[in-house]
Amino acid sequence: MDTQNYWAISTTGERLGPMTLEQLVSLHPQPDTPVWRQGLNDWTAACQVEELRQLFVAAAPPVPPVSAPYQAPAPRTMPYNYQSAANPQQTMPPTYLAWCIVAMLLCCIVTGVVALVYSTKVSGRYYAGDYEGARKASETTAIWLAVTVVCGLIAVPFQIVLSLL
Amino acid sequence: MTRRSALWVVGAVVLAAAVAVYALFDPATAPFPRCPFLSLTGLQCPGCGSQRAIHALLHADIAGAWRSNALLVASLPLVALLLVAQTMSRRWPRLHNALNSRTVIWTVFVVIIIWWIARNIWILP
Numbered sequence: 001m002d003t004q005n006y007w008a009i010s011t012t013g014e015r016l017g018p019m020t021l022e023q024l025v026s027l028h029p030q031p032d033t034p035v036w037r038q039g040l041n042d043w044t045a046a047c048q049v050e051e052l053r054q055l056f057v058a059a060a061p062p063v064p065p066v067s068a069p070y071q072a073p074a075p076r077t078m079p080y081n082y083q084s085a086a087n088p089q090q091t092m093p094p095t096y097l098a099w100c101i102v103a104m105l106l107c108c109i110v111t112g113v114v115a116l117v118y119s120t121k122v123s124g125r126y127y128a129g130d131y132e133g134a135r136k137a138s139e140t141t142a143i144w145l146a147v148t149v150v151c152g153l154i155a156v157p158f159q160i161v162l163s164l165l
Numbered sequence: 166m167t168r169r170s171a172l173w174v175v176g177a178v179v180l181a182a183a184v185a186v187y188a189l190f191d192p193a194t195a196p197f198p199r200c201p202f203l204s205l206t207g208l209q210c211p212g213c214g215s216q217r218a219i220h221a222l223l224h225a226d227i228a229g230a231w232r233s234n235a236l237l238v239a240s241l242p243l244v245a246l247l248l249v250a251q252t253m254s255r256r257w258p259r260l261h262n263a264l265n266s267r268t269v270i271w272t273v274f275v276v277i278i279i280w281w282i283a284r285n286i287w288i289l290p
Contacts, residue, residue: 091258095265097273098247101240104277105212109202113274120270123262159198 009034009043021051031056092126093138095119099145107152115144188223192216211236211281236280243273 006024007017016027017036029035034043035052046052100119104112121137190197193216202210214234221229222238231238247264254261263269 091254092262092265094251094254095270097265097270098244098251100270101244101247101273105215105234105237105240107212109210109212109277109281113277116270116274119265120267120274123266123270126262155201156198159201160196162201162204163195163197163199 004037007036008046025052025055029055090126090131093122093135094142095122095138096141096145100141103145103148103152107148108155111144111148111151115141115148118144184223187216187219190220192220208285209281211277211284213284235284236277 004021005018006021007015007019008024008027008029010016011030011033017024019027024035029046029052031045031047033046035046035049036043037049040049047056096115097119100112100116103115118137118141122134122141125131125133125137197216200210200213202208203213212234215237217233218230218237221227221233227238250257250261250264
């Protein structure tokens with residue numbers, strides 16, 4: 001297990017790693033520091049990672065020091081929702097939701113709905129760790145938005161004729 | 166001038182022109198585009214009344230805008246919030262990700278479809 005690589009997320013949100021277990025321990029992770037290694041499904045609070053758990057049991061003094069930020073025993077459940085910290089280097093690609101709403105109301109509802117459906121795929125893929133898929137869904141949304149705007153513009157002359165009838 | 170800033174200038178000019186046209190003229194009158202869905206079916210689409218709503222909003226007539234297209238008026242705060250969240254996505258990633266979640270987008274989808282049906286059943290604005 002010594003040769004295994006570890007990654008952690010610092011308090012400032014930076015991703016650290018790859019590093020060895022020793023290096024990780026030397027960084028003094030907090031019980032809730034998100035950690036990842038092979039075999040973990042997702043970022044896991046350090047206190048939940050088997051080989052790191054001892055660290056916090058041993059480190060927790062019987063009488064906690066005054067106003068220690070993590071004086072409580074290591075929480076059993078993860079204190080935060082780590083989804084948004086799933087990968088701090090990768091921000092979620094835009095869903096263009098605002099433009100989808102505007103395009104559906106002002107341009108063309110049919111192609112606008114297609115754009116909206118693609119935009120729903122962005123966050124799902126992003127949280128599943130499929131960053132490439134999320135980026136592609138975001139791009140497809142943008143393309144359908146452009147199609148919607150063009151449809152709206154092409155329709156204008158015909159709509160003007162309709163208004164004159 | 167870079168291509169990007171040229172696009173911004175073109176966009177600003179087009180927007181200013183559109184604002185001027187929709188503020189000065191009543192879109193309920195002739196040369197303004199008419200909804201083909203409404204003309205063909207006699208039913209209102211979710212966007213029907215948007216031009217009149219924008220005209221009313223440019224005259225600070227929120228009640229009139231609401232009567233023309235309530236969903237457009239109701240969606241404006243959300244659209245504004247989404248644009249803010251998009252520009253600040255690096256600083257507030259949680260806000261951005263929460264607002265752009267699948268749940269929110271599907272909710273928007275359902276609301277628009279309900280609006281489409283409801284405004285034709287109850288002859289809503």
